[in-house]
Amino acid sequence: MSLRIYNTLSRQTEEFVPLQTPQVRLYTCGPTVYDFATIGNFRAYVFEDLLRRTLRFRGFQVTQVMNLTDVDDKTIRGAQAAKVALGDYTRQYTNAFFEDLRTLAIEPAEHYPAATAHIPEMIALIEILFQKGYAYRSEDGSVYFSIAKFKDYGKLAHLDLTGLKPGARIAQDEYQKENAADFALWKAWQSEDGDVAWDSPWGRGRPGWHIECSAMSMKYLGASFDLHTGGVDNIFPHHEDEIAQSEAATGRPFVKYWMHCAHLVVDGRKMSKSLGNFFTVRDILRRGYSGREIRYALMAVHYRQALNFTFEALDADCGALARLDAFSERLLAHNDQKSAVSGQRSEDGGQQSKIENQKSKMSALPAWMGAYLAAFTRALDDDLNISLALAALFDFVHEGNKRLDEGALSPAEAAQALDTLAHIDGVLGVRPGDTLIPPAAVVQLAQARLQARQRKDWAEADRLRREVEAQGWIIQDAPDGFRVKRNSDPRVNAQIGNG
């Protein structure tokens, strides 16, 4: 079995064969850092992370580039409105973006090139396009790409633009284009740009949007690379234009596989500020949900399927995660009696070595366990069929629980089951972190309650339970004492700031 993915270029599911196995070069269209990114944006980044983790799970070595668009109309306008320098303005949102990536356990890419740090590369690329006759300069000093010169134009979007005529949607400042569908490689300076400008052979100005991705992907990944991802809305014009620029300049195929994820909607409607259904990751955290819960919700629907985000679904996802947690805890307790306190995890080392280590362990699994791991893998192999993969995981949980009930699972097998879960989580990235370890004060209260129980002082025991609950933790009695768990009810967490 091998990994198969849907290629937007062919509109078909194809076997994934990298240009230089086992090396995989992946380019991901990153954020425009003009505001906090929304959960819609992060749907795309969680998808890209699932792809990245699946590739690594399947033994590929991934080199990933994610660009940061830090100069465009919106960033310039935002900086001017805030009366700060462009770099100062974008820096705060870049920092927020990286914070959100960590919140959602998205593995870092190898490179995060910023557009403003690669102006010379873009200018060099535009010069090549001039030399080869694909670019022309208009009177105002802007430079455009002539799509008429590139015969494959439209092969990604499957659009026929030959009949397209200039209309109302063509901005006034672009009247100088030869063809309505020609796009800007370089934008001549205008007064609205303020002090945002760079010198170029064609005069002062700034780069067009598409050129940054071509220039930066070539710099870090080479003229041809394996995978390019983004949201469906990027297919046209952004990715179509990237192909045109890049292939015109190098004469070589730009990208082998294009993958695009569908949009996220909220309550069945497009997210918009006027509908009041507009959410950033921070907004959801403020409501008491955790990063991994948001991650799970954004990941659990197949990437080519529109994702309908609702709080009802998010609550259901919390339940699903709780089921996974409970199974891990049972296994941990079965394997190691020391675990009176829930939530401790041994392995949070580097992801790279983690996956390598897991791999060798996975070869010696009991047959029943191996079958579920195989089913999980098979599902991912089929164009990242996450729903089917999760079904395999929950089938594994079900059988594991059953075996525990029947006393048919040895402590050694429990350890193997934990290894299997860790291996699977190398892809999913939803295991709880330190947030599940209770503070010492809470544990003390729980201890005091245990003593009250042993005295059969039920009133005091109940009082102490309520005190613990007020701090966002729940006591669960167990045959060997008690467990303290973080309250996962988002309403409670939102209230006491437990998020």
Add this chain to the structure above:
RNA sequence: GGCGCGAUAGCCAAGCGGUUAGGCACGGGUCUGCAAAACCUGUUAGACCGGUUCAACUCCGGUUCGCGCCUCCA
């Protein structure tokens, strides 16, 4: 108008021409000072109309409804 996607049980969401998807919720049970948690277990499907077939949720055609893109929005 052009290109494309979808409609599955209370909600979310898969595979499959005939054999239990899965999660949440709900019902029943085990356990329990209380409380919960956990586990086991059960019920509710395939928008509509035709066709192909021994057999269709699954293939084909049509209808209805919803959605996306068609110049800078992941």
